[in-house]
Amino acid sequence: KYDELDTIVIGVVGGDGIGPAITDQAHRVLKYLLQDEVKNNKVTFKMIDGLTIENRAKANKAIPDDVLKELKQCHVILKGPTTTPRKGDKWPNIESANVAMRKELDLFANVRPVKVPEKGIDWTFFRENTEGAYVLGSNGFNVDDDIAIDFKVITTGGAERIARAAFEFAKKNDKKRVTIVTKANVVKTTDGKFLEICKEIGKEYEGIEVDDWYIDIMTAKLVDEKRRTQFQVMILPNLYGDILTDEAAEFQGGVGTAGSSNIGKKYSMFEAIHGSAPRMVEEGRDIYADPSSIIRASGMLLNHIGYPEKAEKLYKALEICNTEKEYVITGRDTGATNEEFTNYLMKTIEKL
Amino acid sequence: KYDELDTIVIGVVGGDGIGPAITDQAHRVLKYLLQDEVKNNKVTFKMIDGLTIENRAKANKAIPDDVLKELKQCHVILKGPTTTPRKGDKWPNIESANVAMRKELDLFANVRPVKVPEKGIDWTFFRENTEGAYVLGSNGFNVDDDIAIDFKVITTGGAERIARAAFEFAKKNDKKRVTIVTKANVVKTTDGKFLEICKEIGKEYEGIEVDDWYIDIMTAKLVDEKRRTQFQVMILPNLYGDILTDEAAEFQGGVGTAGSSNIGKKYSMFEAIHGSAPRMVEEGRDIYADPSSIIRASGMLLNHIGYPEKAEKLYKALEICNTEKEYVITGRDTGATNEEFTNYLMKTIEKL
Numbered sequence: 003k004y005d006e007l008d009t010i011v012i013g014v015v016g017g018d019g020i021g022p023a024i025t026d027q028a029h030r031v032l033k034y035l036l037q038d039e040v041k042n043n044k045v046t047f048k049m050i051d052g053l054t055i056e057n058r059a060k061a062n063k064a065i066p067d068d069v070l071k072e073l074k075q076c077h078v079i080l081k082g083p084t085t086t087p088r089k090g091d092k093w094p095n096i097e098s099a100n101v102a103m104r105k106e107l108d109l110f111a112n113v114r115p116v117k118v119p120e121k122g123i124d125w126t127f128f129r130e131n132t133e134g135a136y137v138l139g140s141n142g143f144n145v146d147d148d149i150a151i152d153f154k155v156i157t158t159g160g161a162e163r164i165a166r167a168a169f170e171f172a173k174k175n176d177k178k179r180v181t182i183v184t185k186a187n188v189v190k191t192t193d194g195k196f197l198e199i200c201k202e203i204g205k206e207y208e209g210i211e212v213d214d215w216y217i218d219i220m221t222a223k224l225v226d227e228k229r230r231t232q233f234q235v236m237i238l239p240n241l242y243g244d245i246l247t248d249e250a251a252e253f254q255g256g257v258g259t260a261g262s263s264n265i266g267k268k269y270s271m272f273e274a275i276h277g278s279a280p281r282m283v284e285e286g287r288d289i290y291a292d293p294s295s296i297i298r299a300s301g302m303l304l305n306h307i308g309y310p311e312k313a314e315k316l317y318k319a320l321e322i323c324n325t326e327k328e329y330v331i332t333g334r335d336t337g338a339t340n341e342e343f344t345n346y347l348m349k350t351i352e353k354l
Numbered sequence: 355k356y357d358e359l360d361t362i363v364i365g366v367v368g369g370d371g372i373g374p375a376i377t378d379q380a381h382r383v384l385k386y387l388l389q390d391e392v393k394n395n396k397v398t399f400k401m402i403d404g405l406t407i408e409n410r411a412k413a414n415k416a417i418p419d420d421v422l423k424e425l426k427q428c429h430v431i432l433k434g435p436t437t438t439p440r441k442g443d444k445w446p447n448i449e450s451a452n453v454a455m456r457k458e459l460d461l462f463a464n465v466r467p468v469k470v471p472e473k474g475i476d477w478t479f480f481r482e483n484t485e486g487a488y489v490l491g492s493n494g495f496n497v498d499d500d501i502a503i504d505f506k507v508i509t510t511g512g513a514e515r516i517a518r519a520a521f522e523f524a525k526k527n528d529k530k531r532v533t534i535v536t537k538a539n540v541v542k543t544t545d546g547k548f549l550e551i552c553k554e555i556g557k558e559y560e561g562i563e564v565d566d567w568y569i570d571i572m573t574a575k576l577v578d579e580k581r582r583t584q585f586q587v588m589i590l591p592n593l594y595g596d597i598l599t600d601e602a603a604e605f606q607g608g609v610g611t612a613g614s615s616n617i618g619k620k621y622s623m624f625e626a627i628h629g630s631a632p633r634m635v636e637e638g639r640d641i642y643a644d645p646s647s648i649i650r651a652s653g654m655l656l657n658h659i660g661y662p663e664k665a666e667k668l669y670k671a672l673e674i675c676n677t678e679k680e681y682v683i684t685g686r687d688t689g690a691t692n693e694e695f696t697n698y699l700m701k702t703i704e705k706l
């Protein structure tokens with residue numbers, strides 16, 4: 003798909019809080035790895051600045067119109083964390099920019115790999131990314147002062163396409179087992195539908211074993227060192243995917259280290275999975291924020307647009323840097339700055 | 355409260371699958387520990403048999419009327435696991451008996467302690483037990499063949515009473531920190547309300563620090579050996595409580611080892627937190643099913659009705675049995691039967 007394009011446009015969105023600082027570093031790495039492609043115009047970067055909470059509040063929209071227009075001019079997007087306010091915060095009603103972007107660009111598959119070779123962990127999570135408990139965003143309602151309601155929605159099409167994506171991935175990557183995670187014994191209507199559809203689609207894939215577990219016991223199974231290695235590919239409705247992937251990332255070194263890809267038919271978006279850490283900025287510590295997660299997301303982006311060798315190089319260099327510990331990011335001024343770390347990372351890549 | 359009663363009536367409900375086998379063993383332990391109280395009529399047991407999936411299907415009710423009537427004649431209930439069918443199963447529309455019992459007896463606080471002294475873990479979870487994603491049970495609806503909807507409900511009263519229970523517990527037990535767990539940045543209306551109310555009530559408790567985290571990152575924090583020990587008391591809406599307590603129980607040896615108490619103003623119910631394992635019964639293995647979880651729940655029951663020394667004795671004996679490993683339950687005929695294990699447990703108690 004991407005090799006047919008004259009020029010691949012990569013949008014770079016800084017976001018809020020520590021977002022701009024760490025996204026800058028990831029951008030530097032990408033520019034470095036794609037220098038030839040940029041020269042011969044196969045790749046170009048488009049800086050998109052306006053996705054800040056202040057702008058979103060001013061426009062009273064999760065994504066201001068002009069930003070959305072710019073996003074739609076890109077093929078793939080690298081995105082820093084954005085702040086999501088909630089009840090009691092300033093601008094409580096601004097919906098999450100992540101959630102909105104997933105919907106607006108129809109990025110239906112949130113794919114999160116977690117690999118810890120020494121522990122035998124090799125998981126790929128397929129989180130449904132546009133509906134479930136997220137579908138109506140902040141549009142629940144208060145019946146009166148004392149009763150609040152939110153909705154959860156599962157559609158046939160929504161469940162089908164995430165199931166299809168997961169099984170196709172399993173088939174291509176020679177995975178022998180796909181696990182569906184729901185709470186279909188209690189949340190019967192939506193999770194029941196989701197489970198049923200995933201199972202139905204699974205039947206089309208010979209040689210792939212399909213099983214299913216409830217989300218509660220699944221969080222326990224990931225902790226169990228003996229049994230967790232049996233899992234390979236998991237399909238989950240939105241919120242359960244949100245929950246289980248954070249837990250899973252912890253075994254790999256924390257959400258700070260894991261990237262996330264949001265894949266649609268037309269667009270794709272790659273992001274850090276941690277938050278915008280506004281407190282670090284207030285305290286002037288954003289230059290000490292760890293860019294590992296968004297740099298890993300950049301690797302996923304490279305892989306996605308057709309440069310798997312560059313992605314591999316990046317992952318390898320990241321691993322070397324984390325083993326050598328020449329520059330260690332601590333989040334405080336006792337550690338390296340993210341610029342120092344990234345310089346060192348690029349030097350390491352150069353030597354590979 | 356219980357010492358004012360002439361006779362405390364303990365209902366014993368076997369449930370489905372392995373339920374009757376393990377509940378029998380827990381009942382034996384209780385009879386043994388309460389033999390004097392039974393003799394002088396301070397305590398009496400009431401066997402309640404009809405809470406099986408077959409009966410529930412026949413009555414087309416989560417709890418048949420006659421069973422509910424019997425339950426309401428008890429003060430406290432010891433309950434084995436019950437089967438909850440789902441879409442695609444036989445009797446898919448029968449709602450969970452657990453969920454129904456929590457509602458019918460208004461058991462609004464699901465309290466689950468998880469203690470692992472050698473890991474520095476000492477958590478008590480206060481899971482809201484009557485609303486949230488569970489409130490309408492199977493009453494979601496299908497808009498058409500392609501759109502399914504479920505509801506989540508939070509009420510002021512529901513949030514207030516669970517928050518109050520948690521803070522009162524913290525105060526009594528000299529806990530310095532209470533953590534509220536929601537996903538208020540996305541599920542804004544209900545979780546936002548829940549969070550706000552819990553925080554408000556927290557203000558009444560001087561000297562107790564209140565913080566809050568999202569459920570996704572919280573599952574990661576429990577894995578983090580350095581940071582998890584800072585948590586003490588947690589308050590969660592129903593579904594998040596369901597999820598996080600299963601993960602937490604894993605650090606203590608799995609859901610098979612943890613008990614759960616369901617506390618209301620009038621009634622209380624104590625149960626195993628694992629499922630009914632119908633496959634074990636089909637294969638004739640129910641006599642090998644591990645009764646530890648429901649025996650632990652019996653300890654919680656003893657503690658609740660005013661016999662903390664008996665509860666302590668039971669916990670101690672359980673620990674000794676699990677360390678000595680004279681009788682090990684494996685779930686298969688290579689291991690001990692639950693009757694053998696329980697005999698041994700009672701002998702161990704006798705020696706204390």
Ligand SMILES: CC(C)[C@H](C(=O)O)[C@@H](O)C(=O)O
Nearest residue numbers: 086098100101244275540570
């Ligand atoms: C920031 C938040 C809205 C988001 C989510 O819940 O999806 C995040 O936790 C994630 O997993 O990407």
Ligand SMILES: CC(C)[C@H](C(=O)O)[C@@H](O)C(=O)O
Nearest residue numbers: 188218438450452453596627
């Ligand atoms: C069996 C099921 C309905 C129940 C629940 O989800 O509450 C169980 O998982 C629990 O935690 O007690």
